[in-house]
Amino acid sequence: xxxxxxxxxxxxxxxxxxxxxxxxxxxxxxxxxxxxxxxxxxxxxxxxxxxxxxxxxxxxxxxxxxxxxxxxxxxxxxxxxxxxxxxxxxxxxxxxxxxxxxxxxxxxxxxxxxx
Amino acid sequence: xxxxxxxxxxxxxxxxxxxxxxxxxxxxxxxxxxxxxxxxxxxxxxxxxxxxxxxxxxxxxxxxxxxxxxxxxxxxxxxxxxxxxxxxxxxxxxxxxxxxxxxxxxxxxxxxx
Numbered sequence: 001x002x003x004x005x006x007x008x009x010x011x012x013x014x015x016x017x018x019x020x021x022x023x024x025x026x027x028x029x030x031x032x033x034x035x036x037x038x039x040x041x042x043x044x045x046x047x048x049x050x051x052x053x054x055x056x057x058x059x060x061x062x063x064x065x066x067x068x069x070x071x072x073x074x075x076x077x078x079x080x081x082x083x084x085x086x087x088x089x090x091x092x093x094x095x096x097x098x099x100x101x102x103x104x105x106x107x108x109x110x111x112x113x114x115x
Numbered sequence: 116x117x118x119x120x121x122x123x124x125x126x127x128x129x130x131x132x133x134x135x136x137x138x139x140x141x142x143x144x145x146x147x148x149x150x151x152x153x154x155x156x157x158x159x160x161x162x163x164x165x166x167x168x169x170x171x172x173x174x175x176x177x178x179x180x181x182x183x184x185x186x187x188x189x190x191x192x193x194x195x196x197x198x199x200x201x202x203x204x205x206x207x208x209x210x211x212x213x214x215x216x217x218x219x220x221x222x223x224x225x226x227x228x
Binding site for chain 1: 149151156157158159160161164205208210215216217218219220221
């Protein structure tokens with residue numbers, strides 16, 4: 001049973017560029033959440049997708065956007081990259097049932113470096 | 116707004132000794148609490164969760180956590196530490212409505228041989 005997968009593993013971009021990160025959820029999961037983990041910090045919630053719609057959003061600017069596909073996979077897009085966007089981006093999948101108590105399963109992350 | 120505090124940046128313990136990694140939380144309503152572990156260059160791995168029921172929760176790799184409502188704490192424990200337990204540990208609280216998590220800043224656990 002494949003767990004959560006993310007691509008690419010590492011990415012180097014220049015300020016002002018745009019980036020797309022990808023995530024495939026664990027089998028049987030239909031909800032994808034994205035987190036940003038800056039160096040030395042805990043993960044911070046960016047947004048969550050369920051049924052191809054953004055269901056909840058954290059305190060991140062509109063430069064951060066996402067998408068969920070019919071097969072439940074997801075993309076995170078970041079426009080106009082800033083140096084401060086350098087971080088490990090984590091994708092987590094879970095069951096989307098309202099009030100679900102299932103824990104989130106995390107992928108290995110994508111390390112984004114902005115120069 | 117919900118929050119989690121991990122007061123220790125680092126915990127040092129000798130192999131074979133018991134370990135405790137501290138976590139306190141602040142939520143409105145019933146708390147749903149989690150512990151995750153992160154090894155270098157890896158994502159987060161789920162250790163255990165408290166939803167309801169017994170205050171002592173048992174999880175993966177011999178870890179357990181004690182929920183204390185009066186002290187709003189959820190400390191992670193293990194009776195006998197292993198060198199391989201050395202990693203970064205995160206406490207998290209779940210949003211009441213959905214499954215999003217709010218994390219603490221993490222505690223580095225170093226187990227010496």
